[in-house]
Amino acid sequence: MTKPRVVYWFRTDLRLHDSPALKAALDLEPDVLWPIFTWDPYYVYRARGGTNRWQFLLDCQNDLSSSITKLNPKSKLFVLREAPQTLFPKLLKAWKVTHLVFEKDTDAYARQRDDVVAKAAKAAGVKVVIHSGRTLWDSDEIVAHHDGKPTMSMTQLLSAAKKVGQVPRPIAAPKSLPDPGDMPLDFEQHVPSSVPDVNAQTREKKDTAYKSIAGPKGDFAIETLEELGFPAATTPYRGGESIALKNLADIVKNEKYTATFEKPKTSPAQFEPQSTTLLSPFLHFGALSVREFYWRVQDVVEAYGKGASTPPASLTGQLIFRDMYFAAQAAVGAKFTQTAGNPYCRFIPWHLPSGRDSQTGLVTDKYTVDSDDAEKWFQRWKRGVTGFPWIDALMRQLLHTGWIHHLGRHSLACFLTRGGCYVDWERGAEVFEVHLLDHEPACNAGNWQWLSCTAFFSQYFRCYSPVSFGQKWDKNGDLIRKWVPELKNLDSKYIYEPWKAPIQDQKKAGVRVVGDGLGDQEQGTYPKPMFDFGKRRETCINAMKIAYGVGLYGDDERVLDGSWRKL
Numbered sequence: 115m116t117k118p119r120v121v122y123w124f125r126t127d128l129r130l131h132d133s134p135a136l137k138a139a140l141d142l143e144p145d146v147l148w149p150i151f152t153w154d155p156y157y158v159y160r161a162r163g164g165t166n167r168w169q170f171l172l173d174c175q176n177d178l179s180s181s182i183t184k185l186n187p188k189s190k191l192f193v194l195r196e197a198p199q200t201l202f203p204k205l206l207k208a209w210k211v212t213h214l215v216f217e218k219d220t221d222a223y224a225r226q227r228d229d230v231v232a233k234a235a236k237a238a239g240v241k242v243v244i245h246s247g248r249t250l251w252d253s254d255e256i257v258a259h260h261d262g263k264p265t266m267s268m269t270q271l272l273s274a275a276k277k278v279g280q281v282p283r284p285i286a287a288p289k290s291l292p293d294p295g296d297m298p299l300d301f302e303q304h305v306p307s308s309v310p311d312v313n314a315q316t317r318e319k320k321d322t323a324y325k326s327i328a329g330p331k332g333d334f335a336i337e338t339l340e341e342l343g344f345p346a347a348t349t350p351y352r353g354g355e356s357i358a359l360k361n362l363a364d365i366v367k368n369e370k371y372t373a374t375f376e377k378p379k380t381s382p383a384q385f386e387p388q389s390t391t392l393l394s395p396f397l398h399f400g401a402l403s404v405r406e407f408y409w410r411v412q413d414v415v416e417a418y419g420k421g422a423s424t425p426p427a428s429l430t431g432q433l434i435f436r437d438m439y440f441a442a443q444a445a446v447g448a449k450f451t452q453t454a455g456n457p458y459c460r461f462i463p464w465h466l467p468s469g470r471d472s473q474t475g476l477v478t479d480k481y482t483v484d485s486d487d488a489e490k491w492f493q494r495w496k497r498g499v500t501g502f503p504w505i506d507a508l509m510r511q512l513l514h515t516g517w518i519h520h521l522g523r524h525s526l527a528c529f530l531t532r533g534g535c536y537v538d539w540e541r542g543a544e545v546f547e548v549h550l551l552d553h554e555p556a557c558n559a560g561n562w563q564w565l566s567c568t569a570f571f572s573q574y575f576r577c578y579s580p581v582s583f584g585q586k587w588d589k590n591g592d593l594i595r596k597w598v599p600e601l602k603n604l605d606s607k608y609i610y611e612p613w614k615a616p617i618q619d620q621k622k623a624g625v626r627v628v629g630d631g632l633g634d635q636e637q638g639t640y641p642k643p644m645f646d647f648g649k650r651r652e653t654c655i656n657a658m659k660i661a662y663g664v665g666l667y668g669d670d671e672r673v674l675d676g677s678w679r680k681l
């Protein structure tokens with residue numbers, strides 16, 4: 115019997131530690147094992163990832179590759195530049211692969227892609243081995259124990275999790291890896307027989323294509339930002355399993371911080387260092403195992419005893435929230451990241467960019483605002499020039515570094531949707547999708563739904579003020595001074611509301627509050643606020659009341675499944 119010839123397909127599991135799928139691959143005792151990563155045009159050309167996230171991904175790939183080489187000098191992370199759906203049918207045959215192994219991914223696009231690949235592999239007689247390892251519990255098992263429905267609260271998640279069992283303890287990283295086999299790229303058997311292969315020009319074209327599958331030098335090298343056509347990244351945060359494990363070790367060394375962590379008490383204004391772990395981008399790319407994170411924290415919590423925090427506020431509580439969104443998406447599927455066709459997301463007639471009412475299609479000035487204004491507000495929000503320094507500082511921090519604190523995300527998301535601009539959450543989620551290092555479709559959409567009160571949370575009368583919420587954490591406005599340098603010399607009395615500063619105070623601080631931030635904002639100036647926040651809050655809350663059917667239907671509220679309940 116031939117010994118297994120295994121392709122291990124790395125995707126969002128760029129690590130060696132605690133990888134159930136990698137362990138399954140090694141348990142096959144393969145003769146050869148190819149650790150590969152395939153370029154996916156869905157991400158390379160279509161998806162909206164910015165340069166900072168690409169750099170983070172490349173860091174993770176490079177770090178993983180050198181860890182692989184440390185275990186076997188003949189091996190590395192081999193990068194193939196072709197869509198997995200078209201590449202695998204050719205590659206599995208050409209390399210005489212017996213097993214294809216990868217970690218389960220329940221993201222809607224990933225599921226579709228993996229189905230196509232798995233079908234092709236099975237058709238070619240290749241065994242497909244898939245293991246869960248991206249979440250604390252297998253999201254599909256959670257859904258199965260929740261009657262096939264999405265988990266819309268932590269209580270629901272935890273009650274399903276109880277039936278699935280305890281979070282598994284992490285698995286150690288392998289101590290050695292098998293050699294890779296040959297990697298012929300002669301896929302000629304797929305060239306239609308009508309194409310005359312004797313033609314030199316055709317052969318040359320094919321050679322170029324093969325070379326491009328293996329990279330410009332034909333050595334399956336990890337791509338670079340230049341090759342991908344990206345400018346240099348601006349984020350100070352670098353990726354990779356080594357950094358992730360070191361950062362986690364540093365965090366849990368501080369037992370008090372780890373055991374008593376309470377998310378609502380961490381400051382969104384704190385930077386260098388930030389008040390939370392900043393491990394989310396590592397979790398996204400799988401450079402850090404979430405189970406490793408969970409158990410390292412849980413062990414500290416148990417040893418700490420009395421005084422330790424508990425979910426939902428605790429550090430493990432944050433990881434459970436992550437699982438809640440993953441399981442919700444696993445149940446709903448592709449529609450989870452949108453309102454249309456998603457039965458769990460409340461429809462709200464947000465201002466449309468076209469200035470048309472979403473129900474009647476007529477040009478509207480409903481809710482006392484021209485939709486052209488809403489479009490302008492969206493553009494100003496997106497660029498960090500709203501004239502509200504707290505909002506602008508957070509947005510500029512996001513644009514520059516790719517990460518902001520959870521409550522900073524709350525402020526931005528509430529302000530854009532039900533607490534200011536009344537713009538559709540999907541538009542905000544798209545902006546986050548471009549810029550977040552940790553962009554995770556399930557978590558991003560789920561949290562935007564939470565903040566816009568379209569799912570998960572419904573207390574729309576609780577809004578974040580762009581003035582007093584920041585002041586609560588950061589009286590002096592240090593976060594603003596860092597990211598909105600135009601205002602760095604302004605007296606703290608005015609730092610959150612610079613439009614209130616008398617002209618002589620503006621002069622003294624070397625700034626003038628004028629303009630709308632769009633077009634050519636003059637140097638040494640900062641834009642005026644784009645609206646009166648107090649009035650907007652009132653308008654938005656009234657609009658939300660209508661959207662929730664409050665008032666229109668007496669004391670009843672229409673709930674998400676279309677039925678009615680007493681308020």
Ligand code: FAD
Nearest residue numbers: 390391392393394432433436520523552553554557558561
């Ligand atoms: P910590 O507070 O240290 O928490 C530890 C880990 O728990 C995080 O790394 C993260 O994996 C997880 N976690 C914490 N809070 C949440 C949460 N509310 N939802 C899901 N997981 C959580 N998180 C993402 O990972 N990807 C996203 O695309 C994303 N988009 C968001 C969009 C909005 C509008 C909001 C309000 C939140 C979003 N979050 C997202 C959740 C949360 O803000 C980040 O996970 C967290 O701020 C990351 O920082 P940290 O690693 O320091 O978190």
